[in-house]
Amino acid sequence: MDTLAQLKSELDSEYQTTRKFFDIYPDNKNEYAPHEKSMKMKSLANHLADVFEWPNTMLTTSELDFGTAQQPTLSSTKDELLKKLDENYKSGIDALENAKEEDLNSTWALKHNGHELAKWTKYASIRHSLNQITHHRAQLGVYYRLNDLPLPGSYGPSADVQSF
Numbered sequence: 001m002d003t004l005a006q007l008k009s010e011l012d013s014e015y016q017t018t019r020k021f022f023d024i025y026p027d028n029k030n031e032y033a034p035h036e037k038s039m040k041m042k043s044l045a046n047h048l049a050d051v052f053e054w055p056n057t058m059l060t061t062s063e064l065d066f067g068t069a070q071q072p073t074l075s076s077t078k079d080e081l082l083k084k085l086d087e088n089y090k091s092g093i094d095a096l097e098n099a100k101e102e103d104l105n106s107t108w109a110l111k112h113n114g115h116e117l118a119k120w121t122k123y124a125s126i127r128h129s130l131n132q133i134t135h136h137r138a139q140l141g142v143y144y145r146l147n148d149l150p151l152p153g154s155y156g157p158s159a160d161v162q163s164f
Contacts (some may be wrong), residue, residue, distance in 0.1 A: 001095045003104060007055070007126055008096045014133045015052060018154035021140055022049075022085055025078040030093050034146055043079055046074045048136040053088035054129040057077035057121050059110050067113030096126075 022045070030042035039047070040133035050072050059065055075081045106122035109116055120128065141151050157163060 003101055003138055007123075007130070008093060010130055011052070011055065011089070011092055011096065014130060014137075015093075016131065017152070017154050018048060018137055019082070019085060021137055021144070022078065022081050022117075024105075024144070024149060024152070026079055026144075026147065026149060030076060032143060032147065034143060039139075041140070042074060043135060044140055044143065046084070046105060048073065048133065048140060049075070049081055049088055050084040050108055051088075051129055051132050052085060053091045053138065054132075055092040055126050058125045058129070059095045059099050059103055062107065062108040063111055065111040065114065067111070089109055096138070112130065152159050 001038055007061050017031045025045060026041075030040065032041045033039060038044075075084050104121060104126075107119060108125040110124045110125075111117060118128075137154065141154070151158040152161050152164065
């Protein structure tokens with residue numbers, strides 16, 4: 001299996017799991033945060049959905065500057081989040097399907113107001129974004145648990161759902 005096929009497979013798997021989490025998103029908990037330093041649930045879920053588009057951004061640009069980039073629209077309902085997730089996943093998977101293996105060797109930078117935070121190959125950038133999906137979905141799982149919502153399984157059964 002080539003590298004792009006592996007990335008597509010992993011993005012698809014993370015999408016399927018994240019969709020299960022969004023299927024039970026509680027619209028009435030948008031403003032919930034477990035701590036004053038934590039993101040609100042609405043912001044966290046939106047950020048998680050946005051990360052699925054990142055492979056497209058990484059494969060079609062040489063950098064992203066968070067300080068100057070257009071801020072994504074925040075969805076407020078489960079249905080809006082699911083639509084956003086589906087659209088961003090399609091964008092990410094399409095970019096991977098249209099890429100060539102050699103595209104993964106190009107450099108990509110993450111910046112904030114011109115200050116370079118990280119510079120990786122596009123492959124490493126996409127790998128990092130896949131790790132971000134796992135990280136932020138786990139955070140969302142903590143938010144759900146603290147609100148007594150049943151957690152779907154991620155990489156196996158959960159205490160609430162014995163199948164995955």
